[in-house]
Amino acid sequence: MLPRKDLFDLPEGVIYLDGNSLGPLPKGAAARAAHVITEEWGQQLIRAWNSAGWMELPRRVGDRIAPLIGAPAGSVATGDTLSIKVYQALAAALRMRPDRRVILSDNGNFPSDLYMAQGLIETIGQGYELRTPAPQDVAAAITPEVAVVMLTQVDYRTGRMHDMQAITRAAHQAGAVMIWDLAHSAGAVPVQLADVGAEFAVGCTYKYLNGGPGAPAFIYVRPDLVDSVQPALAGWLGHKAPFAMEPLYRPAMSTERLRVGTPPVVQLSVLDAALDVWDEVKMGTLRAASIHLSQLFITEVEKLCPQLRLVSPSDPAQRGSQVSFAFPDGYAAMQALIDRGVIGDFRAPDIMRFGITPLYLDEQDIRQAARILAEVITDELWNDPKYQTRAAVT
């Protein structure tokens, strides 16, 4: 049953609607960090690579993420950042289609995914090209010169969802490789990677998986490809025999070949503890609760704040686990809202985002959040100079 607020250390008086950006602190994460630092690092020192299982940690954590995205054990590697994992997937995908020169994405994709593609293209040269049609035009743009289709399933601004199955099928029919970014999917909506058949998927773990600020990313490779993908980021921990210290790179015959450098042991341990939350969560139950709470929030906000315009799809089947509204003074309004204990976030140019996370939100939270939002909007509380100065938020 949901919610499970008892599994989190949530601050008093806060309704947290930003788990789509940074999930809250799961109970057990702080104790795990203390243990890894004081006992493992402090007492076992270098021996902890074996005695505390540090060397196995990236694979072990990958195996805990796998069932949450419908992937088999052994198919998910963890480490680095999502941007790095995008680059890794993209570089490998291009090598699988050496005669094609087009990377197809969409103009709603998270900018860093597009930037990494641009950086890769600049590095390779040779006439590669990134195409970014509007999301609804992607399917029609999958032409025979497309080497790889790279999309984020859930739009970071609006929550709009691509149809993974249909687009992957279209990509494969055109002979293209498919990469899905699951940043706003993992832990938010049910994903069945094994059924979808995409070659690669990547994602981050600090949003709906609550892994903490800067938690490592993950990359999935379809099991039949794992022994043939060519790692561009050919780090020693992806080597078949890292400690043989051979002069030539030989990739491991497993998903381990997508490991790069020394793993971030402290962050991985915190993430590992955070994943305990998922032991008894059924993604179907979570999704149903997410849709229920999202619909409630939309209904309440549309009733109380007609100034706001829903920019998320109104059909729950087309929407991830967030609800976004456009409002010209959205930045200031969000600051005023946060000051009143309702934490969402803002994305340029005018989008107020609200993450709906049934693990630690209930109907009462949602109604209360809508009421406070209405107060901010209706009374123009955002129209205070202190809310007008912009600062960076991630």
Added chain:
Amino acid sequence: MLPRKDLFDLPEGVIYLDGNSLGPLPKGAAARAAHVITEEWGQQLIRAWNSAGWMELPRRVGDRIAPLIGAPAGSVATGDTLSIKVYQALAAALRMRPDRRVILSDNGNFPSDLYMAQGLIETIGQGYELRTPAPQDVAAAITPEVAVVMLTQVDYRTGRMHDMQAITRAAHQAGAVMIWDLAHSAGAVPVQLADVGAEFAVGCTYKYLNGGPGAPAFIYVRPDLVDSVQPALAGWLGHKAPFAMEPLYRPAMSTERLRVGTPPVVQLSVLDAALDVWDEVKMGTLRAASIHLSQLFITEVEKLCPQLRLVSPSDPAQRGSQVSFAFPDGYAAMQALIDRGVIGDFRAPDIMRFGITPLYLDEQDIRQAARILAEVITDELWNDPKYQTRAAVT
């Protein structure tokens, strides 16, 4: 004055000679981790990106590393792993010499540096080539087709040091770009990057800088180049305006352009706390103590264990802050030694490595370590089956 054992939480009964692989736990690191997790993440949640200074952390930590490697403030970015930073420097360097096709390194370089070069070459294609002569032959191999010279200053196996000044001069005379890997230099030997004039330097922070397992890496760019280097790993946090969410990558006009994805806030905070140790350390004093203790260790071991052969340079000026001996049964001998509380490590095929770290080692430790090593070697204590089975150690 050194040592400063009071600054570290060292286990009872251990003499730690492996700070060249993983530095021990500085006091304050555990408390900082607890604070960042419980107070910043737990209580401030997403707001901590601003309120707790998370967004500034990579630059602020870079500015603390800079003086330890003779670099000016603002020239060092932190994040990712050393392997990623090697790739980043190498890809940028190749773009600075588009008409040349040779990466020159040496066959004593750390394998991951060579692997990353191989991965980059495979990704770019176009006839690039990695050359790896023996370390002593590098200077002579800097010919006009060399685009970039990429070397690790201190050899990870033997501690042998390259002459940074002379090789950088030779590289520049031949029109090549110079990249130094300072993995075994930062916090170990005085480095004056500003005087050396190399274009790039990279390094890790979990060895002599004691940043903890998986602590983030750093990259230095010579200040006159900072606004012109082209990032291959064009992540959003290196963008000029990350939160403008623009479709096209525009690099920041600072070292920030070498940031990639979301920073590992917990690991960076632990590293930040670990760097407090260096506030009152003079690198000249540290180096003198390192040489003194290293000479003492060599003298004692050569006297007590004639079976061991010194493979580090005997001239302290040619050696970093480690001492290595070859011994055919080195792996088993190291296990037996560790069992007796003296922790060094082993590198294939036959090298017993001992890190000399004057921050937390004194003469008594060194003499005692040599005595216990002599006991293990002379009495053939390593000749116990339990020490013969190999396991991975980093």
